[in-house]
Structure formats: C-alpha cells, structure tokens
Amino acid sequence: MPSEPETVVDVRGLTRRFGAFVAVNDVSFSVTRGEIFGYLGANGAGKSTTIRMLCGLLAPTDGRATVAGADIAREPGRVKRSIGYMSQKFSLYADLTVAENLDFYASAYALSGRLRAARMDEALELAGLADRRDALTRELPGGLRQRLALASALLHRPPVLFLDEPTAGVDPLARRAFWRVIRELARGGTTLFVTTHHLDEAELCHRVGMMVDGRLVALDTPAGLKATHVPGTMLSVGTGAGGEAGTRAVMAALAGMPGVHGWQPFGLRVHVRVDPELAGPGRLAARLAERGVATADVEATEAGLEDVFLALVRR
Amino acid sequence: MSDVLTSSPALEARGLVRRFGRTVAVSDLSLSIAPGELYGLVGPDGAGKTTALRLLVGLLTPDGGEARVAGAVSHAAGGALRASLGYMPQQYSLYGDLSIDENLRFFGDLFGLSSTNFRERVAHLLGITQLTRFRDRRADALSGGMYKKLALACALLHRPRALVLDEPTNGVDPVSRRELWELLYTLVDEGLAVLLATPYMDEAARCHRVGLLQGGRLIAEDAPAALVRAFEDLAYFVTAADRDAAEAALHDLPGVRALSPHGPGLRVIVAAADAEAFRRRFASADMRWHLEPTAPDFEDVFLMRSIDAE
The missing domain is CATH 3.30.70.980 (YebC, transcriptional regulation domain)
Structure with a gap:
C-alpha cells in the first residue's frame, strides 16, 4: 500500500431505513486505494443494503458517502461509471457465448475500437477463457463462470470493485484461484470491497468490518479483531478416529469445565478458548480424560475470524 | 452405528451412468446410505454432484445402472418415492407471500397429511427449527438461514426416510450455518438418512462418510477421519x-x-x-x-x- 493512503471510499453516518426498519444504522468507515476491505455479518445485517447505496443504486436516508470522489446521493451516475460490481448471482447471460457476454459489457461501458478489442482480450486472459471464447456460458463450470463475471466487471478498469458474496457455492480450488486474482488486483491498486460468508477468505482482507443488525460493531485488521474480541488462548482438540461422535463427546465434556470460556466445532476438531492455567501442555487433555474423553489430542491454534464472528454475532 | 449399518439402505446407487450429449456427467457411480447416516458428496464445480443427486431422487433417468430410495427404483417409483423422500434443490421455492404456517399447510395438503398428523408434525418441526415464534411471518421476510430452515421443515413434513440436500448452506451466514448443522444432527439421530452436496470442507468433515466426486466418478469414499489419516x-x-x-x-x-x-x-x-x-x-x-x-x-x-x- 502507498505510504500516503489515498481514501477511495469514504462513508460518514450512512443510514438507510425501510419504513420503521433501520437496515443500515449510522455507519462510518473509509477504504484506501489498493485495500481489500471485508464486510461481514449475518444474513440481513445490512451488508447488501450498504453495497447498493455505495454503488449508487439506492439513496441513503441519512449520512453521506463518496466513492472514487463521487457523492453517492448527488452523483449516482458518476459512481456507477467508476465502480465494478459482481454479485453471487453472476450477472451473465447463460445463453450467450463467453465472447458475446464480454461484448455486451463492453457496449454497456461504451468501449470501442482498438481499446475495446484489447480490453476484451485481457478479460479473456484474466478469466482463463482465451481458448473458449465461443463456449456457451451455461456450459462453463461455476468457477470459470465466476472468473468471467469478474473479468466483465473489470472491463472498464474501475478503480473500485464491489464483490457481494462472489464465491458462494464455489469449490475450494476455484475459491483459491479467485482470491489469487483478487490479491493481484489489489497489488495493482484496485480497491476491493468484499462480502463473504467464507471466513477463511476474510482472513485475506487487509481490514474487516463486522455488521450486526445494521450497525458496524467492529472494524480492524484480522489480527486486531482477534486480539480484541477473542482474547485468551485457543486450543484445538481432536479425537483422531473418533470422528463426529468424538467431537460431540469432547463438547459434552467441556460443558461446565472451569477455565473454559467457549468452544466451537471446526470440521473434525473443536476450538476451545481457555484461561492461561489450562493452556499448558497436557492440562486440557488431562481434564478431558477425567471426564471420560481419553483419546483427545490437543494442540495450540490461532483464533480465526470465525471465532470473532461467532463472539460478536451471538453476543 | 453397527446395527444401523446392517439394516437395508435408505438411499442406494448402483453403477449409475448419465450422459448429456457427449459429456459423461456421472460415470459408474455406486453408493449406499443407511438410515441414521449423514453422507456428504464433495467435488469440484462440474464434477457431477447435482446430476448424481437428481438421479438419486428420480428427477433424471439414468443411461445405465439404477438408483433406489427405500428400496424403490427412483425414476420408476413416482408417488411411492415421494412418500419416502425429502429433497431440497439449490433453488428451493417457497411462497414468499405466505406465512410460515401457510407454507407448511400448503405442503401438508400436497402430501395429504391428516389434520392430527399435520398438527403434531408442524409442532415438532417448528420446535426443532426454532421457528415457532415466527410462524406468522411471511417467507419473504425471513433471513436466509430461517428461510432454509422453513424449506427443510416443508421437505420433512411427511416423515420421509431419506433427505437429499443440494448445497443447503450456500449464502447462509456462519451462525445460521451452524444452527442448520445442529438441526441436521437432530434429524440423523432420529434415524433419517441424509445425503448432501457441499462446497464447505468443514461441513464435509462433519459427515459420517464422504464421497469425493471428480469428473463424474467417485474417486474416494470413507469416514473423513479415515481419509485424513490416509x-x-x-x-x-x-x-x-x-x-x-x-x-x-x-x-x-x-x-x-x-x-x-x-x-x-x-x-x-x-x-x-x-x-x-x-x-x-x-x-x-x-x-x-x-x-x-x-x-x-x-x-x-x-x-x-x-x-x-x-
């Protein structure tokens, strides 16, 4: 990131009401050039409403925001020209070919002549579809369709890109490939505003904001969020061959154990937040053994953003 | 689990094949899911997961092999199949203008439930989905997680023996996702056989067994812990x-x-x-x-x- 960060998205007291319901409630933050900004929250917390306002699609009830220098309420047209937007519902025409979809977007962004041809070639390259330009979009696997949607949203080289759950339903390999592109774009100076329910992806954001019931309740780097909201020592407990039954036995044994602040299943393991006196080697395993779980292996682990999310949303 | 595994399968595929034009979407797929078992199907996009599920529930006719639900051949069983099966596709449509109660009543009528049976079933399902206090809310006004839980309740009204779910937690936030999984375990403990496709590997790890599908073929199948050990x-x-x-x-x-x-x-x-x-x-x-x-x-x-x- 540049030494003098340039503010690209600036949000002050942004509020949106629908009747008596306050969908977005007095939200303020700013995003700098080249930053990957994660915007997290439960379904209905106000994430998409915020994005719709920042894209100039929905007028705020109160507060103000600028995106790439344009005021979202007074200059929504200028906002739309300086942003790219991609949602979970890939905005592509399934019955058109790859090239036809790009052509459609190139026209929408009024690209013409040599610039248009060059941008379309670059988009095909970015999507990894240079050799499949005549393939029907609906016949592409989900991961490639998503890369094409991203390339379409970037045709006009917007300084800011909004991604609303871009990887919902995408397999882990394709998600990794997608995030390599996202990080590359950020290194090149594009500002990215991303919502996701995959908290491993949120770990790749420079900063993360957490929305709960329309309010921005936390905003920090992933490391800062963990230090503030899930302090203490995190241990990871597995039962080897025990599988899901083993995991459930561990959770049952943890109930009411002194020094244990909370636990969550993560795949085949259980994350347990403990007081320092339980953190020493063998201590938690010994306590679990007293309660009938003899085969637990315990290792130290880092708290994840999912721990932060659960702590904030379930509070 | 041992007595569960020896009983007859709730869901079964034997040598299933399905082509679309020259593409072989599912190739020689065999799997068997017992009552009380939670089975996860994982694989890259385009591996054939949705096609496999659609073959199992009888929405697609196989080009080879056969699928059975509670012993009945899927694509030939018609109404008999519907009685023993719950199915939730990726895009599950409820009636947005109707309340939770009204949606349930609609599906109850569709399945021909008697009114006593219906009342008992609704009380139970609203209880385990924690939707009781929202029963008058319109489906359109539900959060993503609550909507999925209502869809699940509708699919379970008629007490199916097997439940098939195609990526049930897409677009669902992490808290609601965990609630849905607690619910799935409640159902499995009651003896339901559950087959689900998921792109979440932490969910796959919580299944009793997983099958890894690649290019229409099952390339690995075992308990997640056993696959990790190997x-x-x-x-x-x-x-x-x-x-x-x-x-x-x-x-x-x-x-x-x-x-x-x-x-x-x-x-x-x-x-x-x-x-x-x-x-x-x-x-x-x-x-x-x-x-x-x-x-x-x-x-x-x-x-x-x-x-x-x-």
Whole structure:
C-alpha cells in the first residue's frame, strides 16, 4: 500500500431505513486505494443494503458517502461509471457465448475500437477463457463462470470493485484461484470491497468490518479483531478416529469445565478458548480424560475470524 | 452405528451412468446410505454432484445402472418415492407471500397429511427449527438461514426416510450455518438418512462418510477421519508478517505441492519424500519465517486428491 493512503471510499453516518426498519444504522468507515476491505455479518445485517447505496443504486436516508470522489446521493451516475460490481448471482447471460457476454459489457461501458478489442482480450486472459471464447456460458463450470463475471466487471478498469458474496457455492480450488486474482488486483491498486460468508477468505482482507443488525460493531485488521474480541488462548482438540461422535463427546465434556470460556466445532476438531492455567501442555487433555474423553489430542491454534464472528454475532 | 449399518439402505446407487450429449456427467457411480447416516458428496464445480443427486431422487433417468430410495427404483417409483423422500434443490421455492404456517399447510395438503398428523408434525418441526415464534411471518421476510430452515421443515413434513440436500448452506451466514448443522444432527439421530452436496470442507468433515466426486466418478469414499489419516503428504504452517513475500520465496522449495494463505500465515503441503530436503532448504535459506508442522485437515485431503486426479 502507498505510504500516503489515498481514501477511495469514504462513508460518514450512512443510514438507510425501510419504513420503521433501520437496515443500515449510522455507519462510518473509509477504504484506501489498493485495500481489500471485508464486510461481514449475518444474513440481513445490512451488508447488501450498504453495497447498493455505495454503488449508487439506492439513496441513503441519512449520512453521506463518496466513492472514487463521487457523492453517492448527488452523483449516482458518476459512481456507477467508476465502480465494478459482481454479485453471487453472476450477472451473465447463460445463453450467450463467453465472447458475446464480454461484448455486451463492453457496449454497456461504451468501449470501442482498438481499446475495446484489447480490453476484451485481457478479460479473456484474466478469466482463463482465451481458448473458449465461443463456449456457451451455461456450459462453463461455476468457477470459470465466476472468473468471467469478474473479468466483465473489470472491463472498464474501475478503480473500485464491489464483490457481494462472489464465491458462494464455489469449490475450494476455484475459491483459491479467485482470491489469487483478487490479491493481484489489489497489488495493482484496485480497491476491493468484499462480502463473504467464507471466513477463511476474510482472513485475506487487509481490514474487516463486522455488521450486526445494521450497525458496524467492529472494524480492524484480522489480527486486531482477534486480539480484541477473542482474547485468551485457543486450543484445538481432536479425537483422531473418533470422528463426529468424538467431537460431540469432547463438547459434552467441556460443558461446565472451569477455565473454559467457549468452544466451537471446526470440521473434525473443536476450538476451545481457555484461561492461561489450562493452556499448558497436557492440562486440557488431562481434564478431558477425567471426564471420560481419553483419546483427545490437543494442540495450540490461532483464533480465526470465525471465532470473532461467532463472539460478536451471538453476543 | 453397527446395527444401523446392517439394516437395508435408505438411499442406494448402483453403477449409475448419465450422459448429456457427449459429456459423461456421472460415470459408474455406486453408493449406499443407511438410515441414521449423514453422507456428504464433495467435488469440484462440474464434477457431477447435482446430476448424481437428481438421479438419486428420480428427477433424471439414468443411461445405465439404477438408483433406489427405500428400496424403490427412483425414476420408476413416482408417488411411492415421494412418500419416502425429502429433497431440497439449490433453488428451493417457497411462497414468499405466505406465512410460515401457510407454507407448511400448503405442503401438508400436497402430501395429504391428516389434520392430527399435520398438527403434531408442524409442532415438532417448528420446535426443532426454532421457528415457532415466527410462524406468522411471511417467507419473504425471513433471513436466509430461517428461510432454509422453513424449506427443510416443508421437505420433512411427511416423515420421509431419506433427505437429499443440494448445497443447503450456500449464502447462509456462519451462525445460521451452524444452527442448520445442529438441526441436521437432530434429524440423523432420529434415524433419517441424509445425503448432501457441499462446497464447505468443514461441513464435509462433519459427515459420517464422504464421497469425493471428480469428473463424474467417485474417486474416494470413507469416514473423513479415515481419509485424513490416509493423507500421505505433510502439512506445515508458516508464520510470516509479510505473507506475500513468504509465499513467493516458498513456492520453489523442494516438495512443495500446495501453498495457500491461511489465517495470519501460510499453509504448505509438502510431499513426504521431499520433506527432509524441504526443511533443510527452509533452514539454510535464512528465512525469517517460522515453520511448524501441523495436523492435516479434510480440506488438505480434498485439495490434494482433486489436484492428483486432474
């Protein structure tokens, strides 16, 4: 990131009401050039409403925001020209070919002549579809369709890109490939505003904001969020061959154990937040053994953003 | 589990084949799911997961082999199948203008439930889905997680023996996702057989068994813990303040098979045969990063099996 960060998205007291319901409630933050900004929250917390306002699609009830220098309420047209937007519902025409979809977007962004041809070639390259330009979009696997949607949203080289759950339903390999592109774009100076329910992806954001019931309740780097909201020592407990039954036995044994602040299943393991006196080697395993779980292996682990999310949303 | 596994399967596929034009979407697929078993189907996009589920529930006719639900051949059973099966496709449509109660009543009528049976069933399902106090709310006004729970309740009204779910937690936030999983376990404990496709590897790891589908073929099938135990590579965690620089430097070290940002650092998968050379090079390169071995997880298994199969 540049030494003098340039503010690209600036949000002050942004509020949106629908009747008596306050969908977005007095939200303020700013995003700098080249930053990957994660915007997290439960379904209905106000994430998409915020994005719709920042894209100039929905007028705020109160507060103000600028995106790439344009005021979202007074200059929504200028906002739309300086942003790219991609949602979970890939905005592509399934019955058109790859090239036809790009052509459609190139026209929408009024690209013409040599610039248009060059941008379309670059988009095909970015999507990894240079050799499949005549393939029907609906016949592409989900991961490639998503890369094409991203390339379409970037045709006009917007300084800011909004991604609303871009990887919902995408397999882990394709998600990794997608995030390599996202990080590359950020290194090149594009500002990215991303919502996701995959908290491993949120770990790749420079900063993360957490929305709960329309309010921005936390905003920090992933490391800062963990230090503030899930302090203490995190241990990871597995039962080897025990599988899901083993995991459930561990959770049952943890109930009411002194020094244990909370636990969550993560795949085949259980994350347990403990007081320092339980953190020493063998201590938690010994306590679990007293309660009938003899085969637990315990290792130290880092708290994840999912721990932060659960702590904030379930509070 | 032992008596459960010896009873007849609730869902079964034998040598299923399905082509679309020249594409073989599902190839010689066999699997069997017992009552009280939770089975996860995972695989890259386009591997054939949705086609496999649609064959199992009888929405598609196989080009070869057969699928059975509670013993009845799926594509030939018609109404008999519907009585023993609940199915939730990716896009599940409820009536947005109708309340939770009204949606349930609609599906209750559709399945011909008697009014006593219906009342009992609704009370039970609203209880376990924790939707009781929202029963007058319109479906359109429900959050994503609540909507999915209502869809699940509708699919379960008629007490099916098997439930098939196609990526039920897409677009569902992490808290609601955990609630849905607690609900699935309640249902499985009651003896329901559940088959689900998921792109979430932490969910796959919580199934009793998983099948890994690649190019329409089942390339691995076992309990997740057993697949993790059989993992042949080594997993390391690298702590690095400058993650991008570490990623670039580690990329070319011997034996590195996969490298990805993970939390605050990097997760590195190294071929066991090259582990010694990898560690030596890591130490000698005077890297300012910290390397420690870590336990492989199910996502590592998925990634490496997918890469190996390509």
